[in-house]
Amino acid sequence: MPSIKSIITKRFAIIFALLSFIVIIAVTLGFRQLSIENAKDKATAMAEVIKAGLTAHMKSGIMENRDYFLNEIKSTYNVNNIHIIRSKEVDEQFGISTLEKVIDFNSQSVFDNKTPLFNIIEDTDKAKLQAFIPYIATDETTLNCLACHDVQKGSVLGVVEIDIDLSQYKTLSIIYIVSILLFLIIFIIFALFKSIKTINDYIVIPLDLLIKKFEHSVLHHTKIDHSHFETKELIKTVDEVNTLIEHIHAKNHQLEIKNIELNNLNLEIEQTLKETLASIGMIAEHRSKETANHVKRVGEISKLIALKLGFNEDEAELVYIASQLHDIGKIAIEDELLLKKGKLTPEEYSKVQFHAQIGYEMLRYSDRKILKASSIIALEHHEKYDGTGYPNGKQGEDIHIYGRIVAICDVLDALNSKRCYKDAWPYEDVIKYMEDQSGLHFDPKIVNIVVENKEAIREILINFKD
Structure with missing residues (x-):
């Protein structure tokens, strides 16, 4: 038959292990999601820069130099690829260009829904975010698209496709998880050895017994027996609790009588x-x-x-x-x-x-x-x-x-x-x-x-x- 100490030790070990597992999972998922959201924000910000740059190129009549501009963006933001996908309406107005990527399944979805699309692509050692950001025609900002394009307000003029490498986030995530795991293991070992015995011997068992005796005494109008406790502090506490029980019984009786009289x-x-x-x-x-x-x-x-x-x-x-x-x-x-x-x-x-x-x-x-x-x-x-x-x-x-x-x-x-x-x-x-x-x-x-x-x-x- 296992001892109380071994039972409590095992239970604390299970609790700490479960807590560690939950913390690691939470940190992993949280860091992963934070990394993804950060990459999405980065892609969205780059798309806005690209939109503004392409609009400026168009107004200046230097669209043939846009590849140089896009390569500068790739280099500055350290991204894998940037592609521009034009809408059918733009191709019809300005002619089909060989410099832009043709519409595929993902970009077609963005043209249809007019909302950004983000894909996470992962394998054993690499991970990347593939972002498709729509370029919506508007006349409400300084970028008045309707002045140059024969489309309706709210139409999708094109899609900016950006591939961002997430490998650095993955490596950093592993480092954080290992560090947290080591810290938790050390903490669990220390806490188990320093706390279980003290809690078990001086708090858990005596208090649990005292609570049970207190409940029984209140319900049955009896006093708590000192023989169940050994330490001077607990015996003094029992005397105080017995005094409290007597006071509670007396007050309850008085309150019952007064409540009846007051109600009447x-x-x-x-x-x-x-x-x-x-x-x-x-x-x-x-x-x-x-x-x-x-x-x-x-x-x-x-x-x-x-x-x-x-x-x-x-x-x-x-x-x-x-x-x-x-x-x-x-x-x-x-x-x-x-x-x-x-x-x-x-x-x-x-x-x-x-x-x-x-x-x-x-x-x-x-x-x-x-x-x-x-x-x-x-x-x-x-x-x-x-x-x-x-x-x-x-x-x-x-x-x-x-x-x-x-x-x-x-x-x-x-x-x-x-x-x-x-x-x-x-x-x-x-x-x-x-x-x-x-x-x-x-x-x-x-x-x-x-x-x-x-x-x-x-x-x-x-x-x-x-």
Whole structure:
């Protein structure tokens, strides 16, 4: 049976060997690809120089000297061969030249695709890059090809074929790989002999045992036994871990109790707040001789619209509660104005309008989400989409979505209900009015939702009928 030391040594050796193999492969492939990309960039740069040179020769009328120019490029850039392959259109315009190479399979592919083509050709001791770079006709640079050639913009005038020797890159790659391999071998030997024993004896085994004992003790509410450990440091650690386990157990128990109590208290507070807000909303409506069910209907319709707009259940519930305080500011309005049966004078109407600002001031100082939402609704539920509403004349989506929702719900229920100063409208007339006021009083998107869900809204009106 193998010892723990031999097992760990073998495993580390496998890991280091695999790591070395991966590093060598990665370096080899990376260096090879880098060499190829470097050669491609070199070929592309040479092609641009050749294009510019040939264009200059053509404009100067010395195309017969182009072989001297190409030989200079070969010598300067240390490349094997450079060939120019002209397109059929160029041959037709200037005549077939014996100085250029005829079109072959590779160059034909470049003529067809109008993109560079690179071939890597390798054998046992040599490697080269064969590049085919298209010469595209353009009039957008100083090299205005269309001034001399009877071709369309974007046509391929010719192909520059360049052969670059990659042997030097191959030799350099071998040198790098051998150097890295030697370094890795030395490092592996050193690391194995210096690290395995220390890690095995003083870290791996004791910590693994301590972790297992810790997990068992936490789950079963027991202490870790000192007899499993020998060193002074580990015994001290066990004492500290045992103290921690006791503390964790005590805190977990306290947290469980507190979480239950806190959850119950939060539920009670939220429910109490919701009921209180609903009651306050009913009080405000009673002062103006509107029924308590008005705020319920507004709340239910507002929630329905919020859900159709894509609100989640919590957000829609927030709108439902907050909307019931939309007229809370009426508490501060004089009874003779709220209860007046005849038409209000402009001065009286201006005083009644002030209930929106009053409601906002009453609610805006709280940091609770429900009251924040309620303050927004109280302030903006009389704003109109076209900017003719009050108190601030806001327009379009400058009006908060809460205000736009409750605005249409409040008017819809008011028209559908009998008031001291009017009879209830037929429901279809109410819906028709909503449609007529789309984009004027109401948000067109919300009007569409009301029309699409008019039967569901009718059911709400019936269920919460006065």
